Amino acid sequence: MFPYVSPPDESAKRDALARQDRLTKPAGALGKLEQLGVWVASCQGVCPPKPFTRPRVIVFAGDHGIAAKGVSAYPTEVTGQMVANFLNGGAAVNVLATTAGATVRVVDMSVASDVAESVAEFKVRKSSGSIDHEDALTEDEVKAAVEAGKTIADQEVDGGADLLIAGDMGIGNTTPAAVLVAALTGAEPVAVVGRGTGIDDQTWMRKTAAIRDALRRARQVSAEPMALLKTTAGADIAAMAGFLAQASVRKTPVILDGVVSTAAALVAEELAPGARLWWVAGHQSTEPSHKLALEQLGLEPLLEMDMRLGEGSGALAAFPLVAMATRILAEMATFQDANISGPAD
Ligand SMILES: Cc1cc2ncn([C@H]3O[C@H](COP(=O)(O)O)[C@@H](O)[C@H]3O)c2cc1C
Numbered sequence: 001m002f003p004y005v006s007p008p009d010e011s012a013k014r015d016a017l018a019r020q021d022r023l024t025k026p027a028g029a030l031g032k033l034e035q036l037g038v039w040v041a042s043c044q045g046v047c048p049p050k051p052f053t054r055p056r057v058i059v060f061a062g063d064h065g066i067a068a069k070g071v072s073a074y075p076t077e078v079t080g081q082m083v084a085n086f087l088n089g090g091a092a093v094n095v096l097a098t099t100a101g102a103t104v105r106v107v108d109m110s111v112a113s114d115v116a117e118s119v120a121e122f123k124v125r126k127s128s129g130s131i132d133h134e135d136a137l138t139e140d141e142v143k144a145a146v147e148a149g150k151t152i153a154d155q156e157v158d159g160g161a162d163l164l165i166a167g168d169m170g171i172g173n174t175t176p177a178a179v180l181v182a183a184l185t186g187a188e189p190v191a192v193v194g195r196g197t198g199i200d201d202q203t204w205m206r207k208t209a210a211i212r213d214a215l216r217r218a219r220q221v222s223a224e225p226m227a228l229l230k231t232t233a234g235a236d237i238a239a240m241a242g243f244l245a246q247a248s249v250r251k252t253p254v255i256l257d258g259v260v261s262t263a264a265a266l267v268a269e270e271l272a273p274g275a276r277l278w279w280v281a282g283h284q285s286t287e288p289s290h291k292l293a294l295e296q297l298g299l300e301p302l303l304e305m306d307m308r309l310g311e312g313s314g315a316l317a318a319f320p321l322v323a324m325a326t327r328i329l330a331e332m333a334t335f336q337d338a339n340i341s342g343p344a345d
């Protein structure tokens, strides 16, 4: 389904590393901002790198059958209501994107209600199977969802997007995300269960039992990414996996968000090995399985802000750092340009 993913450009990386040392600062003094700038240059295949002109957030919305088991602090109808909020510009993702200079697109992959025709082009179904005892999707549905994610990445890159973020909206979605992380890292249910939207202890117990039951089914197919998505993800998370894989095929850098986008990323790395080299982790959310997923991908989060929202919010909070890192490498004067003495020898 996905062609070979080539890694970011080594020669641009070498040029970027060398240029960092020529800029008017003590060598290494901008710390991780320097590494980030080098990563951007290697993704773009050019040094100095180009400042981002069209960072894009795609919010993948979908409901989850498992929500009926009482695993969230909020009711299912919030998913559709939040899609309307995104379209009206009133959600956290809208404000953060505007502040960061990014734009937002919403895609209804599997919301339980009909929200807006305008964002339902790729809609696969309403909600998903209750993963504690049945598959989330059928074979055809999972293929359509991954294909939709792939098409959306193509549309965005063809439309000029030079940095991509996948956000999530779906009541109950931290349950399938936790199951995916457990299935792909070998962790136990209690190590991956989190408080999601802010659940109480009773709900936590129901959620842990749901994760345990779903994990029993997921483990049987954990070596086959499409079967794992069919068993465990909804159409929203499956589309996100296709989107993240295709972003790397299209050599476009991605900032990962929280536990839901990172769970999708774990599967994307299975679908398209090497894709992870095109991603940075925007933040580490408070969900315990997010840390496990990031470790498995070998990604260190840029921020730790105790955020637990999704929607792309953590990735957007990190975007200004990525933009700064890029412009530092592109626009700072070198010692030679500014006629400043280099290190004493
Ligand atoms: C108003 C509201 C806005 C949100 N935006 C993102 N989420 C996030 O919280 C939900 C996941 O947590 P859980 O698994 O506990 O349901 C998802 O909708 C996710 O996108 C929201 C949740 C709510 C209530």
Ligand SMILES: O=C(O)c1cccnc1
Binding pocket: 174, 195, 196, 197, 257, 258, 259, 260, 261, 285, 286, 287, 290, 307, 308, 309, 310, 311
């Ligand atoms: O980690 C996240 O992105 C997250 C956490 C809680 C609820 N929704 C998303």
